[in-house]
Amino acid sequence: MSFRFGQHLIKPSVVFFKTELSFALVNRKPVVPGHVLVCPLRPVERFQDLRPDEVADLFQATQRVGTVLEKHFQGTSLTFAVQDGPEAGQTVKHVHVHVLPRKAGDFSRNDSIYDELQKHDKEEEATPSSWRSEEEMASEAAALRVYFQ
Ligand code: AMW
Numbered sequence: 001m002s003f004r005f006g007q008h009l010i011k012p013s014v015v016f017f018k019t020e021l022s023f024a025l026v027n028r029k030p031v032v033p034g035h036v037l038v039c040p041l042r043p044v045e046r047f048q049d050l051r052p053d054e055v056a057d058l059f060q061a062t063q064r065v066g067t068v069l070e071k072h073f074q075g076t077s078l079t080f081a082v083q084d085g086p087e088a089g090q091t092v093k094h095v096h097v098h099v100l101p102r103k104a105g106d107f108s109r110n111d112s113i114y115d116e117l118q119k120h121d122k123e124e125e126a127t128p129s130s131w132r133s134e135e136e137m138a139s140e141a142a143a144l145r146v147y148f149q
Contacts, residue, residue: 003015003023003025003041004043004094005025005037005039005043005092005094005096006043006092006093006094007092007093008092010025011134011138013134013137013138013141013142014026014134014137014138014141015141016036016140016141016142016144016145016148017038017061017064017065017144017145017148018041019057019060019061020057021040021041021042021053021054021057021058022038022039022040022041022054022057022058022061023038023039023041023061024036024037024038024039024061024065024099025037025039025141026137026140026141026144027132028131028132028137029120029121029130029131029132030132031100031113031116031117031120032100032101032102032106032113033073033101034069034072034073034075034100034101035098035099035100035101036065036069036098036099036144037096037097037098037099038058038061038062038065038096038097038099039058039094039095039096039097040054040057040058040094040095042054043094044094044095045093045094045095046084046085046095047082047084047095049095050095058095058097059097062080062097062099064148065099066078066080066099068144068147068148069099069101069144070101071147072101072143072144072147073101074101074103075101075102075103076102076103076104077101077102077103078099078100078101078102079098079099079100079102079113080097080098080099080100081097081098081100081114081117082095082096082097082098083098083117089117089118091121091122098117100113
């Protein structure tokens, strides 16, 4: 069974965590190592479209994912981000929480991560040649899946 992420069909091999109402996948174009996405299983566009049980499940899943990422990627902090609507930079019309492990010195200006998030998947940047291979993504997902078994 594949997962839907907006217009994308996501192979189970790149999904590393699933709950009753949410799933987490690795990113094809991570801004930092370990940059992943947590999504509701139901493909709704805006945060306000989620039911209360979906919000609760999504954020509980996000919390677990953040804890695992920080450990696995030897981070010391986390950035969580939701780009909710096109003017906020959302490109995939399916709610998703970006989770990014952070460490000292990863950006010379700390908040530059938001500039990178804004531009990393925009048209001129979003060329398939800049995406990671399916093998690399599946291997990262397999390593993360272990923490949730
Ligand atoms: W948004 O700009 O909508 O807040 O973020 C979309 C995110 O989804 C980006 O980080 C982008 O790299 C990622 N992405 C888009 N399509 C896929 C895909 N098929 N598999 C994995 N990640 C994807």
